Amino acid sequence: MSKNNQLQKTKAEKLIFWELNEINFEYVNFYIEKGKLKNWKKMIENHGLFTTFSEEDYNELQPWIQWPTIRTGLNFDEHGIYRIGDIVESDLKQHWEILEEKGFNVAAISPINASNNTKKSSFWMPDPWTDTKISGNGFVKRFSKALKQVVNDNSEEKVSFFSIIVIFEALITKSQISSWRTYLSCLIGATKKQHWSKVIFLDRLLADIFISLWKTNKPDFSTLWLNGGAHIQHHYLCSSESYLGSIKNPEWYVPNGKDPLLEILEMYDLFLHEILNLNNTRLIIAVAIKQIPYEDPVFYWRLKNHEVFLRKLGIKFRKIQPRMSIDFLVEFSSEKDLIFAEKALLNVKSSKGDLIFSEVNKVKEGLFVSLTFSGEIHDDFNIFLNDKKYENFENDVVFVAIKNGHHDGLGYYLDTSRKPGELKANMPLKNIFSFIMDHFS
Numbered sequence: 001m002s003k004n005n006q007l008q009k010t011k012a013e014k015l016i017f018w019e020l021n022e023i024n025f026e027y028v029n030f031y032i033e034k035g036k037l038k039n040w041k042k043m044i045e046n047h048g049l050f051t052t053f054s055e056e057d058y059n060e061l062q063p064w065i066q067w068p069t070i071r072t073g074l075n076f077d078e079h080g081i082y083r084i085g086d087i088v089e090s091d092l093k094q095h096w097e098i099l100e101e102k103g104f105n106v107a108a109i110s111p112i113n114a115s116n117n118t119k120k121s122s123f124w125m126p127d128p129w130t131d132t133k134i135s136g137n138g139f140v141k142r143f144s145k146a147l148k149q150v151v152n153d154n155s156e157e158k159v160s161f162f163s164i165i166v167i168f169e170a171l172i173t174k175s176q177i178s179s180w181r182t183y184l185s186c187l188i189g190a191t192k193k194q195h196w197s198k199v200i201f202l203d204r205l206l207a208d209i210f211i212s213l214w215k216t217n218k219p220d221f222s223t224l225w226l227n228g229g230a231h232i233q234h235h236y237l238c239s240s241e242s243y244l245g246s247i248k249n250p251e252w253y254v255p256n257g258k259d260p261l262l263e264i265l266e267m268y269d270l271f272l273h274e275i276l277n278l279n280n281t282r283l284i285i286a287v288a289i290k291q292i293p294y295e296d297p298v299f300y301w302r303l304k305n306h307e308v309f310l311r312k313l314g315i316k317f318r319k320i321q322p323r324m325s326i327d328f329l330v331e332f333s334s335e336k337d338l339i340f341a342e343k344a345l346l347n348v349k350s351s352k353g354d355l356i357f358s359e360v361n362k363v364k365e366g367l368f369v370s371l372t373f374s375g376e377i378h379d380d381f382n383i384f385l386n387d388k389k390y391e392n393f394e395n396d397v398v399f400v401a402i403k404n405g406h407h408d409g410l411g412y413y414l415d416t417s418r419k420p421g422e423l424k425a426n427m428p429l430k431n432i433f434s435f436i437m438d439h440f441s
Contacts, residue, residue: 014281015439016214017223019070019111020268021063022230024290024405025049025412027261030242037265039273043285048420052411052429054289061407063230064113066288066429071095071114073433083368084129084323087115095436096121096221104220104440109210110147111225122217127225128152129323136213139173142166143209150202152322170205174212176274179204182267195401196232196260200267203228207271214278221440229264233291235300235401236260243404245293253402276416282439286432287412291405298374300400302326309396313348313385315341317366325400331366338366345369348385356383356393371397 032041054066060076064084071094072079081087087094096106097117107122108114116124116132124135125144128151134144146163153159159167171183182204189197203226210224238247239254240261254260275283303309306320306328319331332338348356350373359370383393411429417439 013439014218014278015221015436016275016278016281016283017221017436018275018283018285019067019223019225020229020285020287021112021225021227022233022289022291022405022407023265023268023287023412024233024292024408025287027240027242028265031262031265034241036262037269039269039276040265043272043276043414043416045420047414047416047418048422050413050415050418050423051426052286052288052413052432053426054409054411054429056409058407061289061409063227063288066411067112067114067225068092068094069430070286070288070432071111073430073437075428075430081113083363084113084327085131085321085329086363087113088130088132089364090115093117095433096124096223098437099221099440102440105217107213107217107219107222109206109213109222109224110227111223112227122219122222123213131321139169140213143170147202147206167205170209175205175208176211178270178274179208182270194258194260196236196263199228199231200264203264204267204271207274211274211278221436226268229261229268230291232260232264233405234403235405237291237293237404238297239404243293247293247295247297247404249297249402249404283414283416284432284435285412285414288429290408290410290412292408294404294406298403299376300326300403301371301373301377301397302400303328303371304396304398310341312390312396313344315344317341323368326371327368329363329365329368338362342367344385348383350375351382351384374403 028037028040031037054069055061055076065076065081068079068081068087069075072092079092081090094114096108100106100118100121105122106118107124109125110127112127113130116126116135118124118135121135123140125140126132126134128148134141143166146166149160149163183201186197186201206226214222236249236254237243238245239249239258241259242261302325306322310317316337317330318333321329323329330341332341342360345357345360350356354373354375356371356373357369358372361368377394377397379394381393383390413432
């Protein structure tokens with residue numbers, strides 16, 4: 001094939017970028033060796049599995065830092081995006097805007113910590129924690145609103161009537177027949193209090209919505225960010241057959257014989273097969289950072305009602321924005337209120353002197369706060385602010401999960417335009433940006 005024909009072929013190909021958050025391919029390969037995940041096996045054998053590296057400082061190994069690295073082609077010390085939502089105030093250009101300016105049609109579903117500055121994208125649905133505009137038809141806007149509600153209220157298991165209606169709309173109008181076995185399995189699992197079933201259900205639904213919208217619009221460049229596997233590794237990794245460590249999750253948390261990680265990897269395996277069967281497409285899959293097991297389990301807690309709790313402490317605020325899991329952003333009407341809140345939150349302690357909020361950081365909008373207490377909270381758990389006692393803290397929080405996995409700087413890259421061994425091992429994560437741009441050059 002001549003260079004001109006090759007260039008025309010490349011330009012004609014649609015590029016799908018599957019942002020697969022924090023999956024550890026050591027576990028994928030474990031299941032492949034057991035005879036499972038046949039589509040992942042085929043993908044790796046035909047196109048290779050390449051590795052990437054990112055920052056060395058553990059505090060910088062966060063998905064809301066590393067995915068902007070891929071989208072801008074800049075390391076953390078160059079882009080400076082440190083917290084989820086920071087990208088909205090940044091003037092950095094991401095690959096979507098750059099490609100759209102060059103005349104390409106772009107689209108995205110739930111990319112973490114990304115801002116939508118596109119002008120005519122086919123569909124652009126933000127992640128549930130970043131306040132940026134939504135692009136697309138009425139369904140995209142309705143589902144984006146429902147996604148934000150369901151994810152942010154997940155720890156309290158709240159699903160609004162509006163969200164239920166929109167989810168049914170998505171199931172009826174966007175789902176594939178091949179997905180219904182997964183949906184039914186997840187619904188049965190949810191009735192048995194298998195909380196990971198809801199995670200798999202949501203990722204499967206996002207995948208179906210992506211495929212449906214992609215087939216309708218056929219954008220030149222589109223991205224899909226899925227977080228279910230990361231969530232399951234964080235909270236259920238030690239219940240996986242692939243985990244060889246000594247930690248064991250309680251029976252009440254994950255029943256014996258259940259393997260949540262395998263369940264979501266099998267769903268991803270089916271989705272991979274579906275994308276590979278789309279005509280005239282190139283598929284890139286990236287994992288910005290992976291997860292490895294904790295040595296000791298860590299308990300995650302989330303405030304049940306952020307506003308009620310802060311008022312109980314006498315803190316005045318203008319607005320509270322819940323973020324992922326343990327984090328929330330507090331905005332204030334005055335510097336005086338901010339200073340009081342900062343001092344108060346940094347002095348909330350357990351009866352043993354453990355800080356409840358050890359991370360309280362000033363940001364442009366106010367205070368970015370994390371509920372960092374990681375021990376068990378029982379019925380008689382009390383907290384103290386200075387000399388004042390607040391009883392029954394368990395009524396103010398909801399249990400999120402037992403943390404099984406934590407971040408590691410190694411990432412992965414798979415690409416249907418590559419062959420095994422084509423790229424060097426451990427390339428810089430930001431190189432993926434260039435691979436995307438080169439496709440459209």
